[in-house]
Amino acid sequence: MKEPANHSDIVLLQGGEQKLRLRRLCDIMGESGIEAILVHDKANIYYLTGRVFSGYILVSRKLDSPLYFVRRPNHLEGPGLHYIRKPEEIAGTIAAAGTDPTVVALELDSLSYSAARRLDAALGRTEAAAGNASIALRRARAVKTTVEQHKLRESGMRHARVYSRIPHLYREGMSDIELQIEIERASRLEGCLGQFRTAGDDMELYMGNVLTGENANTPSPYDFAMGGEGLNPSLPVGADGTVIRPGIPVMVDVNGNYTGYMTDMTRCYVAGTSVPEKAEAANKLSADICRAVADAARPGAKAADLYRLAAGMAADAGMEEYFMGHRYHAGFVGHGVGIEVNELPVLAPRSRDILEAGNVIAVEPKFVIPGIGAVGIENTYIVRDSGGAERITDAPEDITPLQ
Amino acid sequence: MKEPANHSDIVLLQGGEQKLRLRRLCDIMGESGIEAILVHDKANIYYLTGRVFSGYILVSRKLDSPLYFVRRPNHLEGPGLHYIRKPEEIAGTIAAAGTDPTVVALELDSLSYSAARRLDAALGRTEAAAGNASIALRRARAVKTTVEQHKLRESGMRHARVYSRIPHLYREGMSDIELQIEIERASRLEGCLGQFRTAGDDMELYMGNVLTGENANTPSPYDFAMGGEGLNPSLPVGADGTVIRPGIPVMVDVNGNYTGYMTDMTRCYVAGTSVPEKAEAANKLSADICRAVADAARPGAKAADLYRLAAGMAADAGMEEYFMGHRYHAGFVGHGVGIEVNELPVLAPRSRDILEAGNVIAVEPKFVIPGIGAVGIENTYIVRDSGGAERITDAPEDITPLQ
Numbered sequence: 001m002k003e004p005a006n007h008s009d010i011v012l013l014q015g016g017e018q019k020l021r022l023r024r025l026c027d028i029m030g031e032s033g034i035e036a037i038l039v040h041d042k043a044n045i046y047y048l049t050g051r052v053f054s055g056y057i058l059v060s061r062k063l064d065s066p067l068y069f070v071r072r073p074n075h076l077e078g079p080g081l082h083y084i085r086k087p088e089e090i091a092g093t094i095a096a097a098g099t100d101p102t103v104v105a106l107e108l109d110s111l112s113y114s115a116a117r118r119l120d121a122a123l124g125r126t127e128a129a130a131g132n133a134s135i136a137l138r139r140a141r142a143v144k145t146t147v148e149q150h151k152l153r154e155s156g157m158r159h160a161r162v163y164s165r166i167p168h169l170y171r172e173g174m175s176d177i178e179l180q181i182e183i184e185r186a187s188r189l190e191g192c193l194g195q196f197r198t199a200g201d202d203m204e205l206y207m208g209n210v211l212t213g214e215n216a217n218t219p220s221p222y223d224f225a226m227g228g229e230g231l232n233p234s235l236p237v238g239a240d241g242t243v244i245r246p247g248i249p250v251m252v253d254v255n256g257n258y259t260g261y262m263t264d265m266t267r268c269y270v271a272g273t274s275v276p277e278k279a280e281a282a283n284k285l286s287a288d289i290c291r292a293v294a295d296a297a298r299p300g301a302k303a304a305d306l307y308r309l310a311a312g313m314a315a316d317a318g319m320e321e322y323f324m325g326h327r328y329h330a331g332f333v334g335h336g337v338g339i340e341v342n343e344l345p346v347l348a349p350r351s352r353d354i355l356e357a358g359n360v361i362a363v364e365p366k367f368v369i370p371g372i373g374a375v376g377i378e379n380t381y382i383v384r385d386s387g388g389a390e391r392i393t394d395a396p397e398d399i400t401p402l403q
Numbered sequence: 404m405k406e407p408a409n410h411s412d413i414v415l416l417q418g419g420e421q422k423l424r425l426r427r428l429c430d431i432m433g434e435s436g437i438e439a440i441l442v443h444d445k446a447n448i449y450y451l452t453g454r455v456f457s458g459y460i461l462v463s464r465k466l467d468s469p470l471y472f473v474r475r476p477n478h479l480e481g482p483g484l485h486y487i488r489k490p491e492e493i494a495g496t497i498a499a500a501g502t503d504p505t506v507v508a509l510e511l512d513s514l515s516y517s518a519a520r521r522l523d524a525a526l527g528r529t530e531a532a533a534g535n536a537s538i539a540l541r542r543a544r545a546v547k548t549t550v551e552q553h554k555l556r557e558s559g560m561r562h563a564r565v566y567s568r569i570p571h572l573y574r575e576g577m578s579d580i581e582l583q584i585e586i587e588r589a590s591r592l593e594g595c596l597g598q599f600r601t602a603g604d605d606m607e608l609y610m611g612n613v614l615t616g617e618n619a620n621t622p623s624p625y626d627f628a629m630g631g632e633g634l635n636p637s638l639p640v641g642a643d644g645t646v647i648r649p650g651i652p653v654m655v656d657v658n659g660n661y662t663g664y665m666t667d668m669t670r671c672y673v674a675g676t677s678v679p680e681k682a683e684a685a686n687k688l689s690a691d692i693c694r695a696v697a698d699a700a701r702p703g704a705k706a707a708d709l710y711r712l713a714a715g716m717a718a719d720a721g722m723e724e725y726f727m728g729h730r731y732h733a734g735f736v737g738h739g740v741g742i743e744v745n746e747l748p749v750l751a752p753r754s755r756d757i758l759e760a761g762n763v764i765a766v767e768p769k770f771v772i773p774g775i776g777a778v779g780i781e782n783t784y785i786v787r788d789s790g791g792a793e794r795i796t797d798a799p800e801d802i803t804p805l806q
Contacts (some may be wrong), residue, residue: 012636018695041604042604042607042624046636046637050636051636051637051639052607052624052636052637052638052639053624053635054605054624054625054626055624071623071624072622072623072624072625072731073621073622073623073630073731074622074729074730074731075621075622075730106516106522108515108516108517109515109516109517109518110515110604110658111514111516112511112512112514112515112516112603112604113509113511113512113513113514113515113516113518113519113520114512114535114537115512115516116516117511117516132517134517177591178592181588181592182588182592184587184588184591185584185585185587185588188580188584188587189581189584191634193609193635193637193638194609194610195608195609195638196635200515201443201444201445201513201515202457204455204598204600205598206447206596206597206598206610207597207609218476218478219475219476219477219478220475220476220477221445221455221456221457221474221475222457222475223457229475231594231596232452232596232662232663233415233453233455233663234449234455234596234598234662234663235448235455235596235598235663236454236455236476257415259635259637260635260636260637260638298518327477327478328475328476328478339637350789378693388784
């Protein structure tokens with residue numbers, strides 16, 4: 001169940017992988033006129049080293065390799081590593097390496113205001129005027145390397161394996177949350193880390209969501225495609241204890257973090273053998289939209305056009321008022337996914353993202369139909385140089401009978 | 404399994420509870436010379452309303468009741484509620500209500516730098532010079548109301564109920580993670596929300612940690628008492644797949660979020676009947692330290708003195724080098740707990756916190772002994788006016804045989 005042992009090298013990425021990532025990042029920094037960045041966000045530290053530590057990484061276009069300022073854990077080693085107790089200790093080392101600390105850009109979208117101001121003072125400046133490192137890192141991470149794509153494919157394969165077991169986890173009389181708990185357990189036994197990394201503060205979740213019936217129509221405060229009341233007002237999303245009834249679809253959207261890289265996947269199930277025609281049709285439409293978007297998801301395509309393609313197909317089928325929710329409509333149909341679940345590109349009407357080979361996108365055209373509930377599928381795709389995107393959540397797309 | 408339905412009132416707190424919380428918060432704001440604060444952090448929004456939404460709450464000492472600026476969900480209602488699409492829409496309403504938007508303090512410890520600067524601009528000012536709302540809210544939340552204490556007691560009761568089942572979840576040959584998965588499932592079936600809310604960016608976790616053997620001695624990047632290598636370098640903490648062996652203690656520290664308020668609880672288990680004498684002694688010492696700290700945890704006590712009491716007992720027993728870790732020593736022995744797991748007061752050597760009645764603290768004097776692993780217990784206590792703290796994680800403290 002576990003990856004190779006966590007040895008003590010500060011960098012776990014092998015065979016030129018780190019250089020590849022750094023080169024792309026430095027190119028993007030160059031385009032934005034950023035000479036150096038200081039990285040603190042754990043998702044970004046994982047991207048640049050293949051491990052998570054508490055501290056900072058200095059990436060400078062002037063330096064051949066990064067400097068590592070580590071607070072914890074205390075057993076790491078490697079070139080460029082400096083142990084620190086607090087950020088005030090780093091400016092001297094940065095200056096000694098030939099980079100002006102006052103021009104180092106910070107991750108302004110993830111550092112708290114207090115932390116950013118403390119770093120500004122530690123770097124000897126009064127204002128964070130050196131640019132926003134979050135933007136450069138987000139752009140770099142949006143294009144996955146071959147190694148990252150491999151990890152994503154592995155997550156997708158194990159994710160699909162768990163979904164194939166869902167019909168066997170169901171027992172008559174189960175509620176949404178009871179089925180979800182069995183799916184969580186099956187996922188964990190398959191190696192799911194559970195952890196759901198997100199950028200920003202607009203997503204909270206345990207491992208995923210199972211929705212059935214009217215509950216799907218309860219709007220949530222979060223930036224997910226679907227809502228649901230949840231079990232407690234402190235976490236108002238997802239399953240609310242509704243008993244699964246024959247003929248009412250059950251939508252399963254449970255996260256697939258098996259490798260540090262997440263796949264996103266949704267499928268619908270139904271107890272009994274009959275499904276309302278409207279649900280069958282909506283599910284088929286969702287699968288058709290996925291295929292059309294995947295086929296159009298080629299390098300150079302505009303993310304906003306992919307959204308319009310999806311929304312247009314929903315409208316042509318007369319399903320506009322149910323598309324991406326009914327009482328509330330989510331404003332996107334897909335999103336980048338990788339170390340975090342909300343990466344670039346974003347498939348939304350006002351997105352300015354242009355697709356590139358190596359983007360990994362989750363496409364989730366879903367419907368909430370009164371009297372029926374949530375219906376639709378979600379797949380994760382890798383954008384390729386040619387021939388449309390590759391589906392890495394390889395599983396049947398029909399509404400699957402439970403049992 | 405679920406709390407009363409999430410009706411559409413913006414405030415779910417009943418019977419004067421919100422007024423009680425606001426009065427305490429406004430008193431603290433007054434002491435700090437803060438006239439008004441704008442709240443965005445989801446833990447703080449939950450504290451002030453009993454629900455989570457995406458948006459902002461304006462609390463002003465000049466206003467009888469708060470103003471609510473809600474982005475999502477879109478079905479809420481109540482006095483003072485204003486629907487917004489973006490933060491630029493709120494300054495006019497704040498000014499119209501008689502509060503100068505330029506003096507409104509923000510949560511500088513949780514807002515990202517970008518978000519805080521955007522709010523500054525929206526509030527018509529060039530610098531965030533109005534104080535730090537995070538500090539006032541942290542102080543307010545450190546003293547739990549009767550209603551909050553009730554929710555914490557309920558979490559503790561259900562938490563203990565799950566722990567009583569742990570011996571029956573064990574099967575011979577299980578690994579740490581396999582036992583953990585069964586504990587996660589039992590917790591979820593008991594109603595655990597799973598979600599583990601933390602302040603800051605120094606904690607990541609799925610539901611909790613199970614540690615056995617040498618794995619406990621692997622330092623982690625996180626601010627937890629114990630480490631562990633984890634299953635993947637992207638989440639380096641906790642269980643690593645070590646098989647549970649007879650006579651080697653298994654430490655279970657799985658979160659107890661049953662009500663939106665978390666209890667923290669650790670117990671040790673052992674397969675077979677014999678436990679090394681050293682482990683028995685360390686566990687007994689841990690329980691003795693818990694009792695001593697709980698007895699000394701009275702209003703007016705210094706949190707730093709409670710740490711010294713615990714560390715002193717460990718040193719007197721010759722266990723200093725194993726106290727709070729061996730290869731790495733965590734710098735605290737306890738912490739406040741409530742909506743988040745790292746609240747005030749902090750029981751650490753340099754803490755300036757003074758205990759107050761209504762504080763809720765987790766006390767976790769733990770040891771990592773080479774050749775044995777992690778041993779010790781953790782309880783959550785409510786600080787009372789007199790008579791020492793009340794233990795709300797009511798369960799046997801000995802090392803318990805598995806089956």
